[in-house]
Amino acid sequence: MQPFTYEALPARVIFGAGTLARIGDEVRALGCKRALVLSTPEQRGMAEDLAARLGPLSAGIFAEATMHTPVEVTQRAMEALRALGADCTVAIGGGSTTGLGKAIALRTDLPQIAIPTTYAGSEATPILGETEGGKKTTQRTLKVLPEVILYDVDLTLSLPPGLSATSGMNAIAHSVEALYARDGNPITSAMAEQGIAALARALPRIMRDPTDREARSDALFGAWACGVCLGTVGMSLHHKLCHTLGGSFDLPHAQTHTVVLPHATAFNAPAAPDAMARIARALGAADAATGLFDLARGMDAPTALRDLGMPEHGLDRAADLATANPYWNPRPVERAAIRALLDDAWHGRRPGG
Incomplete structure (x- = not known):
């Protein structure tokens, strides 16, 4: 240990x-x-x-x-x-x-x-x-x-299925970044994996039946677990990108997290293999980034920034803002790579596709 x-x-x-x-x-x-x-x-x-x-x-x-x-x-x-x-x-x-x-x-x-x-x-x-x-x-x-x-x-119980999906993906993002955080620890990591698994299990059930109380309970517990992870360790690239897009382009918060998460995860995958294995295991998927994308797409959640009102001409400015101030990330943050990530997210491409 x-x-x-x-x-x-x-x-x-x-x-x-x-x-x-x-x-x-x-x-x-x-x-x-x-x-x-x-x-x-x-x-x-x-x-x-x-x-x-x-x-x-x-x-x-x-x-x-x-x-x-x-x-x-x-x-x-x-x-x-x-x-x-x-x-x-x-x-x-x-x-x-x-x-x-x-x-x-x-x-x-x-x-x-x-x-x-x-x-x-x-x-x-x-x-x-x-x-x-x-x-x-x-x-x-x-x-x-x-x-x-x-x-x-x-x-x-009255939270619409669409908002349930994006809100849940927003919560999952907290745990994804907690699993490769610089100040990560085994307690937070265990809670992160549990939170992702609870939400990944519950959200598709909520989409099928919004009144499923057991699924609602699992999702709410998972959201709390993911929130605790966000509160106890530092976040990295994904949250930086979402704060940039939301604050500078007035994009909806949860929907932006939903779209960006698979692409930020794919970006960091080579530098955080252990985290990716745990994310994939919690999702019940073969790959973390594609598993997240497929979870969102399977719930008819947004998968492209252009569908949220993000102008394509704003991608250069977003890349500039997201790389203006240095911050820790498991993989070095370089403008060209971030611009390419944002382009994938704008078009809604499936990671690795």
């Missing part, structure tokens, strides 16, 4: 069905009395139901969370927080809402509860990505890690 360092993240995790009924107790356990409920505009109804459940513990609702956590949206949320006298936040929804809760915590140190309704996994990480002026920056700090994560399988 090689020496390693593993740092567990200090968060309380509640997992099950019907767990939303415990939200009032969790707010009180944090010593809070006025929770600001956060959501996207599309999930306002869910936020209103949650606020009603909280009763006098609810300070109000801010339903303007949006993709990539724009700084200007966070500033409006901060104004609402102060005006309502809130002493904590409860974020219900996917990565956009979780990101807003984290952005508020960064600025206030107020406790936060995350209630995920997708498989993004960001609720399990001390990582925050924010956009300002068309650029996305990320930082890692325990200040943004939610104190409580409340997983309720019932809340995922």
Whole structure:
């Protein structure tokens, strides 16, 4: 056994069905009395139901969370927080809402509860990505890690199959990169493989029957496991590319991860054979990169950047941005190779095809 360092993240995790009924107790356990409920505009109804459940513990609702956590949206949320006298936040929804809760915590140190309704996994990480002026920056700090994560399988039953697929592929990306991370360790690697396997097993079943509760439970567990991996080790090329494409070209987050993942995996495959073997084993596939591509394609998930609205003329700029600042990756990051990777992803070519 090689020496390693593993740092567990200090968060309380509640997992099950019907767990939303415990939200009032969790707010009180944090010593809070006025929770600001956060959501996207599309999930306002869910936020209103949650606020009603909280009763006098609810300070109000801010339903303007949006993709990539724009700084200007966070500033409006901060104004609402102060005006309502809130002493904590409860974020219900996917990565956009979780990101807003984290952005508020960064600025206030107020406790936060995350209630995920997708498989993004960001609720399990001390990582925050924010956009300002068309650029996305990320930082890692325990200040943004939610104190409580409340997983309720019932809340995922209404997640449309298409969003389930891309959200799940987004989660798998966290574990893929964890398996070849520079600061990887056997604990995180075991969890990464388990997370990929749970999602790869569950997602096709969800596509066939969105009400399959066992599949929904497996997917939600897998998303948590993958999120923990993202939170405990560093990420590399795949996440750099997705942050560049999302922040600079306003591409949808989960869909971008879905498209880029097979190509980033193929790029790194020669430099990380052990990781590739574990990914392939978790997928039940002969090859990691093609297994990921075929999983996405089999669910009718997007496989080409051009279908997400990425302009072909933007590929050069994306390659420039993705290679502008040095960062660790198992295979050296060179502009020509990254430009070729992006071209494959733009056209939706099957890796190795």
